[in-house]
Amino acid sequence: MFHRRKGPVLILVVAAISLLLLFYVMFTVMRRAPVDEAQIMRKNLESQTDCSFDWDPLLPKRDVWQPAGENQDTYVFSAHLDARDPEFTVVRIIGINSKYKLWYKKSDYCVLWFKDINEASGMRSVSVLADSNLIPETHDRKYGVVLYSCPVLVSAEVPLFVSLVRKTCQDQPLNALPLSPPSVQPVATFSVCVAPFLFQYDRLRSMIAFVESSLILGADHFFFYNHSMSSVLGPFIDILEQAGIATVINWQDLPVAVKQDPEGRAHGEFDGAPELHYFGQVAAINDCLYRNIHYSQYVVSQDLDELIVPGDADSWYTLLKQLPPLAAAYIMRNVIFPLDQENTGPFAHDSLAKELPVLVKTKRQDHVFPYGDRSKYIVNTKLVKTLGIHTIYDTCGETTGEHTVSPSVAMTHHYKNPAKDYDLVNYDRALQFGDTILSHYKKRLQQLKL
Numbered sequence: 001m002f003h004r005r006k007g008p009v010l011i012l013v014v015a016a017i018s019l020l021l022l023f024y025v026m027f028t029v030m031r032r033a034p035v036d037e038a039q040i041m042r043k044n045l046e047s048q049t050d051c052s053f054d055w056d057p058l059l060p061k062r063d064v065w066q067p068a069g070e071n072q073d074t075y076v077f078s079a080h081l082d083a084r085d086p087e088f089t090v091v092r093i094i095g096i097n098s099k100y101k102l103w104y105k106k107s108d109y110c111v112l113w114f115k116d117i118n119e120a121s122g123m124r125s126v127s128v129l130a131d132s133n134l135i136p137e138t139h140d141r142k143y144g145v146v147l148y149s150c151p152v153l154v155s156a157e158v159p160l161f162v163s164l165v166r167k168t169c170q171d172q173p174l175n176a177l178p179l180s181p182p183s184v185q186p187v188a189t190f191s192v193c194v195a196p197f198l199f200q201y202d203r204l205r206s207m208i209a210f211v212e213s214s215l216i217l218g219a220d221h222f223f224f225y226n227h228s229m230s231s232v233l234g235p236f237i238d239i240l241e242q243a244g245i246a247t248v249i250n251w252q253d254l255p256v257a258v259k260q261d262p263e264g265r266a267h268g269e270f271d272g273a274p275e276l277h278y279f280g281q282v283a284a285i286n287d288c289l290y291r292n293i294h295y296s297q298y299v300v301s302q303d304l305d306e307l308i309v310p311g312d313a314d315s316w317y318t319l320l321k322q323l324p325p326l327a328a329a330y331i332m333r334n335v336i337f338p339l340d341q342e343n344t345g346p347f348a349h350d351s352l353a354k355e356l357p358v359l360v361k362t363k364r365q366d367h368v369f370p371y372g373d374r375s376k377y378i379v380n381t382k383l384v385k386t387l388g389i390h391t392i393y394d395t396c397g398e399t400t401g402e403h404t405v406s407p408s409v410a411m412t413h414h415y416k417n418p419a420k421d422y423d424l425v426n427y428d429r430a431l432q433f434g435d436t437i438l439s440h441y442k443k444r445l446q447q448l449k450l
């Protein structure tokens with residue numbers, strides 16, 4: 001009896017498993033399949049329709065989260081003109097969306113606003129279908145970060161504003177994001193994008209050390225996202241802004257709950273868990289990328305307690321000369337220099353150098369974290385479409401993709417107390433910059449009367 005029933009059950013089980021496997025493979029292949037963006041943009045252009053919206057001059061806001069739907073399911077923060085591909089110009093919008101968990105692909109539209117003297121309000125509106133890209137690393141929060149892309153006819157003049165709307169030419173737009181014409185030539189080589197400042201960040205001297213060390217390695221500009229910082233940083237940031245080498249982006253008014261405490265309650269349901277992963281850092285890093293696509297050749301992502309240090313190249317620029325030229329991203333593996341170790345090396349007893357872990361912490365863990373685990377990167381802004389925190393996602397243009405840099409060539413030095421102990425090894429490659437870092441640090445402290 002038993003024997004005879006086992007056959008069909010086994011067949012069923014095998015069939016079920018194969019079916020699941022098939023779905024899994026289809027799902028991953030579909031997700032991974034490289035999309036030809038030009039094709040999508042050309043197709044979306046076909047949806048272009050003239051609207052007759054009234055222009056409200058009070059609507060546009062720069063760098064402020066604005067709603068894009070009545071149901072608090074979509075918010076947008078910034079928009080950028082992307083003219084990297086000579087064949088088509090794309091408007092990129094950085095937003096967050098709570099519908100991403102659903103299976104269906106929702107269609108949103110861009111309303112592009114063009115100057116038009118023939119219109120009573122001086123503006124003409126055109127609607128076009130948006131392509132939406134959910135950026136991974138949602139960490140299963142209620143909201144995920146979405147890059148919305150809309151094509152602009154190359155022959156057309158450049159739109160001045162864009163609104164993200166639900167339906168084409170129907171509901172009056174709830175948002176308008178200003179667009180700046182892209183600069184023709186990048187003015188910077190390296191822009192540093194720093195993760196949002198949090199918890200009333202007040203470690204002025206650490207921040208000075210970070211900025212001065214990065215400047216010596218080749219940084220031209222810093223982008224700081226101000227979720228919460230102490231006023232003690234103010235004078236230093238003012239000096240950097242006046243010198244034209246720092247931009248502070250207001251990141252305080254996130255429209256959804258980001259903190260774990262009840263004060264974080266903002267809109268929508270709040271069950272005590274953040275509604276967006278880690279203070280929207282995925283949105284911030286992609287916002288930073290798009291601010292830089294026509295401004296800087298490269299974007300460097302590192303935190304305030306990190307520094308990308310070459311093994312023997314004497315700057316980031318010479319480091320890149322040692323690496324494959326067509327990579328979109330150079331992934332720098334992370335290594336921890338424990339702060340709880342005694343100071344070592346030639347600067348160990350210098351009273352000022354003691355404030356700079358990069359100079360006095362010369363023992364590192366012999367464990368170098370693998371690709372994707374805490375790694376940071378330098379990306380070519382012409383070749384990336386979406387960034388993650390430790391790796392990149394989509395590329396654009398002709399590129400060989402990601403290149404994981406060998407630890408002997410460069411690493412992301414991480415100055416912190418480790419969660420896990422590994423053996424320590426002496427490693428003083430950062431000391432090749434030691435005297436320069438120390439003298440610049442000293443000068444800056446004098447300038448700030450510290």
Ligand SMILES: *[C@@H]1O[C@H](CO)[C@@H](O)[C@H](O)[C@H]1NC(C)=O
Binds near residue numbers: 228237252
């Ligand atoms: C950062 O945000 C704080 C808190 O709102 C604000 O007081 C401060 O002026 C901002 N700092 C900078 C440099 O923009």
